[in-house]
Amino acid sequence: MSDSSKPDGPHPLLPNPTIADEDHPMSIRVGVIGCGMIARFHFSGLEKAKATVRWICDLKAENTAAWVGTGARVTTDWREVVADPQVDAVVVATVSRLHKEICLAAIAAGKAVICEKTLTENAEDSWEVVSRAEAAGVPFFTSYMKRWFEAAQQAKRLLPSLGRIVSTHVRSHQPWGDTWTGALPAREPGAPASAAPSHLVSTYGGGMLVMGGSHVIDLTLYLLGRPTRLFALQYIPGDRDFDLHVSALLETPTDGTISYEALASPLSRTGFLRDGWDEQIEITGTGGKLTLLTPLWSHVEQKTALLIHDDEASGQRHEYRYGVDSPFDRAIGAFVADIAAGTQTAQSRITGYEVDQVIASMVASARSGQRVVIPWRG
Ligand SMILES: NC(=O)c1ccc[n+]([C@@H]2O[C@H](COP(=O)([O-])OP(=O)(O)OC[C@H]3O[C@@H](n4cnc5c(N)ncnc54)[C@H](O)[C@@H]3O)[C@@H](O)[C@H]2O)c1
Structure with a gap:
């Protein structure tokens, strides 16, 4: 799920302390x-x-x-x-x-x-x-x-070449280890079930959707703009206060339907880099297809995103491969x-709101079992 570490001594990336x-x-x-x-x-x-x-x-x-x-x-x-x-x-x-x-x-x-x-x-x-x-x-x-990966920005530039967009598949399968069988504690160790929220909820505000699935919602908004309505399912195990799996169908005004899935995956060798991180957006239009694959967020100093463009007119497939260039640094x-x-x-200033509005609408739909009109502000 995460593997970040901090250095033991003064951090080499901090500004030179002698610079006033x-x-x-x-x-x-x-x-x-x-x-x-x-x-x-x-x-x-x-x-x-x-x-x-x-x-x-x-x-x-x-x-x-x-x-x-x-x-x-x-x-x-x-x-x-x-x-x-x-x-x-x-x-x-x-x-x-x-x-x-x-x-x-x-x-x-x-x-x-x-x-x-x-x-x-x-x-x-x-x-x-x-x-x-x-x-x-x-x-x-x-x-x-993630919208600052060069591959994501190239995808945005190429989108007009797809013509009319008819279908989008978004998925984020993230290697959360043995989560499905209980390896991740549901609550803080020793806390009664009714007490403090789990570490994931108290730190990140939620589980798979909020913590793991929010980035691909942002990428979807970045590439396709605001969807209008959605229907979602969210799986929260009975002994947990966070979700492991979310599926949704989102309707757009002009770009067809988006299918979305965020999963705490038990697999560790899947994905295009075979490291268990399996996250991609696949957009199909009348003129071709774009497939954007992103690497594990905490490995962006060693790994980078890949964009595949299938062009219908020429029959050509082009793979856009880039050198490592941390999207954190670029952003x-x-x-x-x-x-x-x-x-x-x-x-935009409202980027963070837009993602949280989609998340709120997915949760509302999953709880009610109803399709939800996304109540956009702004
Ligand atoms: N962009 C990404 O891909 C990405 C990845 C991981 C985390 N995040 C986000 O980054 C944020 C931090 O996540 P994290 O994984 O670093 O969590 P973390 O628990 O490692 O770090 C949070 C820090 O906040 C500190 N803190 C808590 N209360 C504080 C207070 N009152 N004043 C000052 N510091 C306080 C904690 O002591 C801790 O060091 C979260 O919002 C998380 O969703 C984003």
Whole structure:
């Protein structure tokens, strides 16, 4: 499910601690809030974008230990970061349930925000956050980095060549190990069944759909825009508070039907790289087919996405293969450039809301057993 690790000593990807802000007056000054598993990808992107990490914040000393001595200030109180007038932007990489409160405070303080996905734990909260960001005019990004694979961007460029789109299949089978037979604890060890939510829910806000399946929802929205209606099924085992399998059919205004599946897969050798990560989007049109295959998110420093284009007119198949180029770095680079320019061009402020709205509609459909009209805002 995840394999990230942090370095033992000072992190090599952090900005050179001898570089003071006054030596780089144009450098964007950033506070990183939340230094857990995902943080190293943000530090990498910020360093490559020549941003200055001014604050590092986490409740756990062991999670900031690797960054101590790099020149950044260290705190356990995210409010100290948000209150600092010398901070231009914050990265919100805490557990998902805190995203809303921190984002709203940062927006109110006039900071630009790069927030990890999912933006919040429900569509209404996400709408509130993105609306406030729009009203304040601050750059605001939800970090769905897979749309920053070059293969995904090439797919978008090639889409018009498909003519009329008639069918799309989206699937994310992720190797969650022995989850189906109970290896992943349902609750925190020792907690009564009625007590605290599971680690997955308290950290990520959900299971397969929210944690695993949200990225391919974003890729679908990126490539095809907003669907109008959907019907979904969600399998939550009786002893768990998170799902292992979600299936959905989504209707689009002009691009036919999308079938969607997110699965906590028990298999470890499937997928185009034979590592158990089996995630792809296959779009068929009257003029051809595009198949986008993505690698395991935490392996993007070693592996990259693949795009296959079948062209109906020529009968040719073209495979677009790229060198390793972390989509985290590409995304953060684009966000930092926007923040420096005070613009919002890299992606819409409402990206994170749109994904959370589809998730909320899938959950509503699965609970009611009914087809749902997606109640889009904005
Ligand atoms: N883009 C992706 O592919 C991807 C992958 C994994 C995780 N994520 C997202 O990143 C976020 C973090 O996930 P993670 O896997 O790094 O989790 P994690 O548990 O490893 O890290 C979360 C960190 O937040 C810290 N934290 C909790 N409360 C805090 C507070 N009040 N103030 C400061 N820090 C606090 C924790 O101590 C922990 O270090 C989640 O929203 C998750 O959904 C995204």
